[in-house]
Amino acid sequence: MPLLITTSRRPSRRTRTFVKELVRVIPGSIKLNRGKLSIDDLRELMIKKGINKLLIIDTKKGNPSRLSFITLSPHGLSRKLVIEINGLTLQMDKNQRTVFSDLLGIKSRNVSPELLETLNFFFSLPPIFATQGSRGYVDIVIENSSIKIGFLDTEGRRVYPVIKGRVVLHEKGGL
Secondary structure: OOEEEEEOOOOOHHHHHHHHHHHHHOOOEEEOOOOOOOHHHHHHHHHHHOOOEEEEEEEEOOEEEEEEEEEEEOOEEEEEEEEEEEEEEOOHHHOOOOOOOOOOEEEEEOOOHHHHHHHHHHHOOOEOOOOOOOOOEEEEEEEOOEEEEEEEOOOOOEEEEEEEEEEEEEOOOOO
């Protein structure tokens, strides 16, 4: 099941670039230019397209500020995970232009089983034990109540974006 990725109503140029870069690295993700669509309009569109996962990227002071992972249920849209962004490195910051969606799983350190289950659901990837030379994976690390989400290619090289932040909401279960 694809992950629909969109922005808040008035995204900055950097937020739009961030969405493009996420779509390049997350397998099966779809970018939606939101325009004037309301939350109800997004829900209707998801029902029509048969999509049950949504990621909204908010903007504050010209920068991506928050990731809201939302599910569609018979009762409407429900926020399952919110990550407040406090650091972001994009491909354009590193003069990199990588299209990479050959991810096989999620490698995690210090991530609770409940949070890992939620991230598995949204990324549509299982947890893996990745070793040197393994195929690409999402690398998620929690240290001192901060979360870092990065991507590594089939050679173990960093692929951007790299997201640093903190989890501000996590609804457990019901996925």
